[in-house]
Amino acid sequence: MSEHTNQAARRIRIAAALIMRSDGATLLVRKKGTDCFMQAGGKIDAGEQPLQALARELCEELSIQPTLAEFQTLGRHTAPAAHEPEAVVCADLFLLRADQAVAPASEIEECIWLEPGKHIAIAMAPLTQDIVIPLWRHILKQDAEKQ
Numbered sequence: 001m002s003e004h005t006n007q008a009a010r011r012i013r014i015a016a017a018l019i020m021r022s023d024g025a026t027l028l029v030r031k032k033g034t035d036c037f038m039q040a041g042g043k044i045d046a047g048e049q050p051l052q053a054l055a056r057e058l059c060e061e062l063s064i065q066p067t068l069a070e071f072q073t074l075g076r077h078t079a080p081a082a083h084e085p086e087a088v089v090c091a092d093l094f095l096l097r098a099d100q101a102v103a104p105a106s107e108i109e110e111c112i113w114l115e116p117g118k119h120i121a122i123a124m125a126p127l128t129q130d131i132v133i134p135l136w137r138h139i140l141k142q143d144a145e146k147q
């Protein structure tokens with residue numbers, strides 16, 4: 001008899017931010033000991049709502065404290081996890097338009113602002129590369145059409 005195995009990928013539930021400045025630039029972070037850039041945010045703790053988790057992570061990682069009303073939901077998205085080949089991240093993604101200075105803290109080693117139309121050669125987590133960057137470009141296009 002053949003043996004059937006069900007090796008569903010482990011799901012990591014996170015809340016993550018697409019942070020945009022008024023000039024259209026978007027913020028990516030690199031965590032300590034890692035080599036790829038990703039969204040600010042992190043795991044949703046037991047009993048926490050995604051937005052609550054995100055607000056906590058942004059305060060810890062970037063020293064910013066937006067009000068919950070400043071976030072706009074961008075839905076739930078799944079992608080291969082950046083550093084864990086057997087896992088996927090399932091992310092509640094939120095848009096935050098913010099011009100205040102960010103101060104990387106906690107586990108964040110580096111932050112970069114990606115500017116529209118400028119190419120920077122950096123490694124990105126799959127969620128960022130495949131989902132967030134296309135969403136960012138879509139939002140930039142919508143913003144341009146409104147002007």
Ligand SMILES: Nc1nc2c([nH]c(=O)n2[C@@H]2O[C@H](COP(=O)(O)OP(=O)(O)OP(=O)(O)O)[C@@H](O)[C@H]2O)c(=O)[nH]1
Nearest residue numbers: 012016038039040041042043080081082083089125127
């Ligand atoms: N924050 C964030 N994590 C991501 C993204 N993409 C992605 O694969 N991940 C992965 O999702 C996991 C999030 O865990 P984390 O370690 O950043 O979250 P945390 O600060 O709440 O974790 P900890 O309290 O366990 O240290 C990591 O394995 C991270 O590599 C992303 O865009 N943003």
